[in-house]
Amino acid sequence: xxxxxxxxxDLHPRPAxxxxxxxxxxxxxxxxxxxxxxxxxxxxPGQQVIAVEVNLLAPLTAEPAGQEGIATIMARALxxxxxxxxxxxxxxxxxxxxxxxxxxxDHPGIRVSLEVPASRLVKALGLLADxxxxxxxxxxxxxxxxHNRLDEIPHELANPARRAAMALSAALxxxxxxxxxxxxxxxxxxxxxxxxxxxxxxxxxxxxxSTTAVVVGDLTGVDLDAAxxxxxxxxxxxxxxxxxxxxxxxDDTGRVVIVDRPxxxxxxxxxxxxxxxxxxxxxxxxxxxxxxxxxxxxxxxxRVLREEKGYTYGVRATAQVLYxxxxxxxxxLLAIHGSVASDVTGPALADLWQVLRTLAEEGLTDEERDLAxxxxxxVAPLRYETAAAxxxxxxxxxxxxxxxxxQAQLYQRLAExxxxxxxxxxxxxxxxxxLVTVLVGDREQIEGPVRELGIGEVTVLSDGDGDGDGAxxxxxxxxxxx
Amino acid sequence: MPMAHTATPQExxxxxxxxxxxxxxxxxxVLSEDRLTPVAAVCLWYDVGSRHEVPGRTxxxxxxxxxxxxxxxxxxxxxxxxxxxxxxxSLNGTTSFERTNYFETMPAHQVELALWLEADRxxxxxxxxxxxxxxNQRDVVKNERRQRYDNVPYGTAFERLVAKIYPEGHPYxxxxxxxxxxxxAASLExxxxxxxxxxxxxxxxxxxxxxxxxxxxxxxIEKYFGSIPPHDGKQPPRDGAxxxxxxxxxxxxxxxxxxxxxxxxxxxxxxxGTRAADAADLALTALGGGESSRLHNRLVRRDRTAVAxxxxxxxxxxxxxxxxxxxxxxxxxxxPEIEAAVEEELTRFAQEGPTPEEMERAQAQLExxxxxxxxxxxxxxxxxxxxxxxxxxxxxxLTAVRRILEITPEEVREVAAAWLRRDxxxxxxxxxxxAAAEADHxxxxxxxx
Numbered sequence: 062x063x064x065x066x067x068x069x070x071d072l073h074p075r076p077a078x079x080x081x082x083x084x085x086x087x088x089x090x091x092x093x094x095x096x097x098x099x100x101x102x103x104x105x106p107g108q109q110v111i112a113v114e115v116n117l118l119a120p121l122t123a124e125p126a127g128q129e130g131i132a133t134i135m136a137r138a139l140x141x142x143x144x145x146x147x148x149x150x151x152x153x154x155x156x157x158x159x160x161x162x163x164x165x166x167d168h169p170g171i172r173v174s175l176e177v178p179a180s181r182l183v184k185a186l187g188l189l190a191d192x193x194x195x196x197x198x199x200x201x202x203x204x205x206x207x208h209n210r211l212d213e214i215p216h217e218l219a220n221p222a223r224r225a226a227m228a229l230s231a232a233l234x235x236x237x238x239x240x241x242x243x244x245x246x247x248x249x250x251x252x253x254x255x256x257x258x259x260x261x262x263x264x265x266x267x268x269x270x271s272t273t274a275v276v277v278g279d280l281t282g283v284d285l286d287a288a289x290x291x292x293x294x295x296x297x298x299x300x301x302x303x304x305x306x307x308x309x310x311x312d313d314t315g316r317v318v319i320v321d322r323p324x325x326x327x328x329x330x331x332x333x334x335x336x337x338x339x340x341x342x343x344x345x346x347x348x349x350x351x352x353x354x355x356x357x358x359x360x361x362x363x364r365v366l367r368e369e370k371g372y373t374y375g376v377r378a379t380a381q382v383l384y385x386x387x388x389x390x391x392x393x394l395l396a397i398h399g400s401v402a403s404d405v406t407g408p409a410l411a412d413l414w415q416v417l418r419t420l421a422e423e424g425l426t427d428e429e430r431d432l433a434x435x436x437x438x439x440v441a442p443l444r445y446e447t448a449a450a451x452x453x454x455x456x457x458x459x460x461x462x463x464x465x466x467x468q469a470q471l472y473q474r475l476a477e478x479x480x481x482x483x484x485x486x487x488x489x490x491x492x493x494x495x496l497v498t499v500l501v502g503d504r505e506q507i508e509g510p511v512r513e514l515g516i517g518e519v520t521v522l523s524d525g526d527g528d529g530d531g532a533x534x535x536x537x538x539x540x541x542x543x
Numbered sequence: 544m545p546m547a548h549t550a551t552p553q554e555x556x557x558x559x560x561x562x563x564x565x566x567x568x569x570x571x572x573v574l575s576e577d578r579l580t581p582v583a584a585v586c587l588w589y590d591v592g593s594r595h596e597v598p599g600r601t602x603x604x605x606x607x608x609x610x611x612x613x614x615x616x617x618x619x620x621x622x623x624x625x626x627x628x629x630x631x632x633s634l635n636g637t638t639s640f641e642r643t644n645y646f647e648t649m650p651a652h653q654v655e656l657a658l659w660l661e662a663d664r665x666x667x668x669x670x671x672x673x674x675x676x677x678x679n680q681r682d683v684v685k686n687e688r689r690q691r692y693d694n695v696p697y698g699t700a701f702e703r704l705v706a707k708i709y710p711e712g713h714p715y716x717x718x719x720x721x722x723x724x725x726x727x728a729a730s731l732e733x734x735x736x737x738x739x740x741x742x743x744x745x746x747x748x749x750x751x752x753x754x755x756x757x758x759x760x761x762x763x764i765e766k767y768f769g770s771i772p773p774h775d776g777k778q779p780p781r782d783g784a785x786x787x788x789x790x791x792x793x794x795x796x797x798x799x800x801x802x803x804x805x806x807x808x809x810x811x812x813x814x815x816g817t818r819a820a821d822a823a824d825l826a827l828t829a830l831g832g833g834e835s836s837r838l839h840n841r842l843v844r845r846d847r848t849a850v851a852x853x854x855x856x857x858x859x860x861x862x863x864x865x866x867x868x869x870x871x872x873x874x875x876x877x878x879p880e881i882e883a884a885v886e887e888e889l890t891r892f893a894q895e896g897p898t899p900e901e902m903e904r905a906q907a908q909l910e911x912x913x914x915x916x917x918x919x920x921x922x923x924x925x926x927x928x929x930x931x932x933x934x935x936x937x938x939x940x941l942t943a944v945r946r947i948l949e950i951t952p953e954e955v956r957e958v959a960a961a962w963l964r965r966d967x968x969x970x971x972x973x974x975x976x977x978a979a980a981e982a983d984h985x986x987x988x989x990x991x992x
Contacts, residue, residue, distance in 0.1 A: 069666075070662075070771045071770040072616060072617060073766065075617065078652055078656055081581075082581035106579050107579040109918070110911065149835065149844065153900065156833050156908055158907065159907035176915075178910070181907075205847060211874075212803065212850035216803065220695070221695075324800075326693050327686070327694045358624060364621075368621060368679065400690050402682075402685075402689065432628065435630065439629075439632070440631050440632070441631075442582050442650055446918070
């Protein structure tokens with residue numbers, strides 16, 4: 062086809078690229094304050110917003126029976142006033158520093174994230190230390206946080222992706238295990254939480270000796286040792302009793318759970334099962350295989366479901382560590398997720414299953430494996446441009462009981478992993494007959510076609526059967542991406 | 544090399560510098576060297592967004608952006624994605640009211656590849672564009688619309704409010720995602736015509752930021768982009784200027800299957816590029832920009848009538864900017880009491896202005912947001928393109944924070960008094976229904992709009 066209007070340009074062959082410049086994932090410097098608090102620091106020149114990532118060893122399984130959600134309420138309550146400032150004053154002082162402070166509770170523990178311009182780091186570290194050392198937990202603020210949390214639950218239930226995640230946890234894990242229930246509690250359990258209970262949870266689990274602070278950014282001209290000694294170093298408390306997460310087995314018998322949402326214009330898909338944590342030798346191969354299956358829009362799933370059929374805006378395959386332990390007893394959630402137009406739910410699932418079967422029969426090609434390695438290894442300097450990204454991974458490593466050089470070594474291991482290993486890992490991670498499929502959508506439109514696929518027993522839940530949970534979610538409307 | 548470069552002197556602000564150049568075919572180039580990390584961003588802004596769309600073809604700019612990833616003369620199919628990702632890069636494109644941007648962040652040694660790819664599609668897209676890509680990406684975009692707006696509670700609030708405060712026929716009356724009917728109506732010939740009109744070197748700004756050698760980068764840009772023929776078919780967008788405030792409150796109550804009551808409002812605000820716009824940003828930050836803002840303290844902390852309350856600004860250069868108020872109610876709280884509290888807070892703010900502490904906090908927050916954007920080479924490249932495309936001068940990016948820090952409390956008060964008024968807003972009230980039948984009814988109405 063020629064275009065009569067525009068004359069043509071000079072075409073040049075595709076450039077080959079120059080010599081890669083050396084880059085390595087930063088090796089943090091590790092130290093311990095006098096009170097036992099562990100510090101990891103990494104100087105990143107040019108990163109003017111400093112990231113401080115704190116791990117508190119207060120796992121969700123430590124929540125008292127019937128008070129699930131208390132770790133979340135406690136995490137939020139840390140910034141609701143201290144021994145020096147009330148809640149409003151504390152929020153105002155933080156923002157005067159141009160800082161943000163977020164806290165959330167997940168299976169392995171609580172994470173508190175501070176981001177602040179370097180010029181105001183010392184002041185903000187003081188506020189952070191006060192929040193950890195001497196939270197006020199005022200009754201009326203805890204009561205407000207409880208009600209706030211109860212208000213959030215219906216919003217989470219209304220979100221198809223979160224609704225699917227809740228249904229999957231409930232299907233995979235035994236009902237008596239913490240893992241099966243919403244991370245941030247149910248309406249019933251959250252209602253039982255009060256200031257006294259929050260104080261008791263804090264006293265039992267939040268101690269400097271089991272806390273790690275990761276500090277990353279341009280530390281030029283910052284006397285970090287002095288700043289830490291005057292802030293987090295002042296915190297005194299007895300060591301905590303170590304806590305271990307009880308083992309759990311997941312039921313990944315292939316089956317389907319439909320959460321009925323009449324009138325939905327799309328069906329939210331979430332197919333999942335559990336795998337091992339990053340201590341497993343197979344992790345790099347599995348990461349490559351998962352990328353080839355559903356890492357990007359040129360991976361196998363989107364090549365068919367999006368770029369050939371137009372059924373979806375995008376379907377991804379992911380492996381997310383739920384918790385991890387040095388002895389290798391940890392778990393990750395292996396999942397395929399996305400949403401498809403309601404009227405093509407059956408055909409989309411049929412194609413998805415065909416992609417999995419083809420993968421199992423034929424494995425990956427060398428070309429796919431090479432592209433995956435080049436991407437996953439090559440993007441490292443981009444992915445870790447900001448202080449926050451580096452701090453987050455360093456804190457993950459601590460939380461997951463991995464060595465400080467895990468990420469640095471991982472790039473080497475990815476590069477050494479061959480096609481055969483990556484294929485085997487992908488097939489083992491996503492076997493077509495061992496996936497629990499959750500569909501949030503219009504039962505009337507989707508149940509028949511889904512039953513015809515024969516991908517397992519089908520259970521239908523009404524939309525009301527659920528209790529709320531949250532992972533981060535953003536809503537953007539002003540710009541639309543590819 | 545036959546070039547027509549006009550370099551401007553470097554201005555240094557907070558370590559960020561930029562040089563400007565222009566190719567003979569009209570392509571403007573902005574370069575910024577930063578050797579701290581071996582990465583570099585290539586960012587290309589085309590001066591075309593949903594405001595350039597004509598009636599009956601809403602969503603075309605964004606649909607077209609998708610087509611830019613479907614191959615060109617030397618790039619097969621999804622090759623653009625495969626080549627960038629295979630080189631260890633990351634990439635995307637986005638479409639807004641005022642512009643379409645494409646960006647690749649690359650390991651420094653692969654910058655040349657990104658330039659070659661962008662040049663190939665700028666020069667030769669139409670040799671590869673076909674009916675198959677068009678049909679496929681039409682379906683993908685319709686699913687994008689469903690996923691991001693139609694299948695989400697309150698998901699169409701933004702487009703409804705935008706339609707209220709920018710009147711029928713105004714270039715910003717519709718949002719970039721467009722309507723299902725118009726997406727269905729777009730033809731391959733529409734897409735071709737769109738490319739011929741807007742995807743010209745003279746209608747674009749290319750920024751390259753990061754670990755680059757400026758002379759080498761410029762030579763590559765000349766090599767790959769320099770022979771793309773200039774063309775000049777572009778019509779200016781319809782004028783987006785509006786005469787001051789709306790003059791009346793435009794109000795709608797929706798009964799939908801949503802999880803709680805909600806009060807949402809859009810206010811017209813001063814156009815970007817003015818001191819008044821910076822003052823408005825500070826006003827909205829003090830009123831609803833964080834956990835110590837007036838609306839958060841009043842509604843979430845003290846009255847406990849809301850689970851969340853925020854007030855944010857979408858800056859627009861070609862029309863009045865938009866102030867976005869979003870309050871989700873707590874428990875059984877009702878809209879009238881929330882509205883009265885909001886009105887009281889806005890009125891007080893308009894009378895008294897921000898306290899010195901509020902000014903300090905708002906400025907500190909906006910400064911940190913700015914530093915966050917500058918923390919990546921991609922963020923810096925995007926800001927340089929923005930100021931080059933929308934305001935004609937990339938150097939303005941370097942002084943954006945300084946301008947915000949220069950605003951006085953009185954300017955903040957004045958902008959609040961002049962613009963944050965009931966007769967200058969569109970309001971959307973959500974009342975939940977539980978009956979699915981009613982929700983269905985509302986959905987079908989939405990689809991016909």
